[in-house]
Amino acid sequence: MVNQKYKDRLSNKSVIRELAAYARKRGQEIGYENVFDYSLGNPSVETPKEYNDAVIKMYQTMDSMSLHGYSPTLGNTHAREVIAASLSKRFGIPYEAKHIFPTTGAAGAIAHAVRAVTKPGDTVLTFAPFFPEYMPYINDTGAELQVVPANLPTCQVNFPELEKMMTENVTAVLINSPNNPSGALYTEVTLEKLAAFLNKSQEKYGHDIFLISDEPYREIVFDGKKCPYPSKYYDNTLSCYSFSKSLSLPGERIGYIAVNPKATDADILVDIFGQISRGIGHNCPSSTAQLGVAAVIDMTSDLSVYETNMNLLYDTLKDIGFEVERPQGTFYIFPKALEDDAVAFSKKALKYDLIMVPADNFGAPGYVRLAYCIDTEKVKRSLPVLRKFAHEVYGK
């Protein structure tokens, strides 16, 4: 007897993954270079040579126990110290190693953070448009994810709707800035207003409301800007980070949770994450990956290609007549489809070998997501095809 809950999900697979699979199959027919595959958020730029060199050196010089032995329950101490020091320097928050918990990417970080600060039956709020995998991440903890409607087109927090949906049952709020799928950044004003509202709500209901901040795109910000750091604005913040995008390491499954030192129970939260790991059998990320990111902590891949691609796509989409906001970060752009039904729109685009993801299950029906973490050369070749599609099908 296989568990029915998971069996039922087999028929409800990720739209993104299905489109990616279609793109790969189509690629076998016509050559993948001819498929304009904007489906998957898989970083296209290279991991920095310094990361690979650091790992090679570790493998050549370190003793076996130090490199491949068990990490302590709460993660490699050196890696935790290095991460704490880097965050403290960058954001002016006095993190110590005891506030840092290495995780298997941001996914593992969010799943642990939610388990730590909610209990089954609690409500977790997030904001549309949102990454659809939040649904299993949150709901499988026993808490329930509720989605605050989008504030389009800016994708800043929708405060009137948030106020309506805030109840005594809400113990955590999940945000994602820079945002997948919209590319929007929360402004300082948004974060200040959100913090004030959450502080007021904590007082009103007499319990903590944790801000779980999903930040895998923190380093991918355009026009020379910096992304405001949510934990600076609200003490009860758990910052969930991944090196997947900044160092192009998604396969290595490495990230962390940083607990704001002023958060409630800040001194025991990391211990609690360790207890959660015992229950789901995932005790630490790989020791190689922990030591590897520690060795290049303040580096990133050359992320400039994403801004180049964004500008090419944004200018063309605008010129064609799409309703679209200029992304401020990430490697996504989020135009309104040229008809109300984004699924139908996306299907018609497939005939032009343009792969775009309809955003119905991102909480923004009528929109599509383009992930432009692909070669600039291919983006350039896709532009006339986009024009042709919009013209032939929609008379644009």
Next chain:
Amino acid sequence: MVNQKYKDRLSNKSVIRELAAYARKRGQEIGYENVFDYSLGNPSVETPKEYNDAVIKMYQTMDSMSLHGYSPTLGNTHAREVIAASLSKRFGIPYEAKHIFPTTGAAGAIAHAVRAVTKPGDTVLTFAPFFPEYMPYINDTGAELQVVPANLPTCQVNFPELEKMMTENVTAVLINSPNNPSGALYTEVTLEKLAAFLNKSQEKYGHDIFLISDEPYREIVFDGKKCPYPSKYYDNTLSCYSFSKSLSLPGERIGYIAVNPKATDADILVDIFGQISRGIGHNCPSSTAQLGVAAVIDMTSDLSVYETNMNLLYDTLKDIGFEVERPQGTFYIFPKALEDDAVAFSKKALKYDLIMVPADNFGAPGYVRLAYCIDTEKVKRSLPVLRKFAHEVYGK
């Protein structure tokens, strides 16, 4: 509000980890070389040079996306094929890649296996003596672990007690051969009898009962023997493996589940493991580790030191007058303490800087576990200390 369930656990930490921490602290006072630390199952022999060389070569030659990009949802295809081929050849079971799911060690494997084939409220049976971390692995899925009393001293299956505890509510049975902490191996006769009993019980209750077989010590077997492979005896078997011990890679968190091709729903179980990963945010082991073990799939570290250590300890313990079975595998030995209270015994031993783990929470009160994955030279130096302790405190 931190989740109380996990907070309560902070006061109930692993005895093994606490003793290991004591040993490290004591080591700072008198030099760790003078602490006879038999607490932790952390492999002491080196990872094979071939593994490190294979990883170095991958880092020098592979493109970034192939090495560090996202693994497919169900794991790296090449690694799955290599693992399936190796198992098929060794054990004569026609595994294909679709039956193999890479996991973060055996811990991740067990936690996924239990979630897949049980539902909350179900009973999972295991056999004393058992690895105490089974408690959180199983109980945090919502199923309940019940422990069949030990069949001492052989540690084969206690069939009379198993028959008493088998109910309609049991949907999985968890075994561990070679066994931590006893070093016992299930014989072919035991596995045949267990399979017959489980088949009869499946028929009686009209539902599947899966055998979850925890096999991290499969390769550490003494006297030139081989460990009988449980899946050969019972179709509904999920074999949970870790490379932690065989390749001395515990920090890399790499293992797998192998689904017997004749198991119920064998063709969808791996898909279901993938769905479970979505819910706990742990999508795959590190890509480096998956490719690394695939490159050296049929190798092991030089494991002979464990047999050397075992013989030294066994002969001395016997000679002193301990009641002790000769381990047939693993790197553990499991003598009866020299007084009824193993905790008191273990505390008295600390005065001689002998660190042994009392087995009360392994389901075998009165026994202690010695993990002899340490240098042979240190084992030798510990023998007169063991004799002195037994003589001075217990008149042996």
